[in-house]
Amino acid sequence: MSESKGVLQGFKEFLMRGNVIELAVAVVVGAAFTNIVNAVVKGVINPIIGALGSQNLDNYKACLSTCEVNKKTGEFTSGIYLLWGSVLSAALTFLITAAVVYFLMILPLNKWKERLAAKKPVEDVPVDPTEVELLIEIRDALLAQRAGSQSVPSSHAGIIGTQKSQQ
Incomplete structure (x- = not known):
């Protein structure tokens, strides 16, 4: 059930x-x-x-072989016909x-x-950092790592620049 x-x-x-x-x-x-x-x-x-x-x-229509038509009824008695008019009508x-x-x-x-x-309102999507911003972050992170500093080296630093280097 x-x-x-x-x-x-x-x-x-x-x-x-x-x-x-x-x-x-x-x-x-x-x-x-x-x-x-x-x-x-x-x-x-x-x-x-x-x-x-x-x-x-x-x-x-077109005839492919010898075609014969009954003159009284107008019907085809023999032959092979291509009915291209019907195809044209269907295509139209x-x-x-x-x-x-x-x-x-x-x-x-x-x-x-x-x-x-x-x-429709546009959704607020966080903007990805540009290539220049990423390069600045990488440069600052490398400088901080080379100097042995654990602080953020620049105000432009983002995710990469704020990570502490592992020693």
Whole structure:
């Protein structure tokens, strides 16, 4: 009984994670968005390309071998066809989808995140000593060690200059 409760509790925690819910929302929005993009491609892009020929890009094809078409039905009876019009239509759909997602979703989100990051207060991080400061500390420590002094030799001395030399 306790094992099933642990499994059910784990499953509930899994479902309540933000990633699962965000993924479900993305799938639903993506499915609805696909219909919009397909309508734009079929209603706007294909007719523009169709000004050169057929409005249905599926009609653009090439034959690799002897191809025969039934003149009554318009169906292909033999031969090997490359349906490059369908590929072009799918590629246009993809490019339009990617462009809309980038310009209407990703770009504004990135700008919004940049604004939030700019408003965020900067944490006080201790500044590392410069090379010159480190060299001064090393020099002072060596001078103090050579002189046999146990005191701090300079006001610029930091961690290295304050350590007592071991004899």
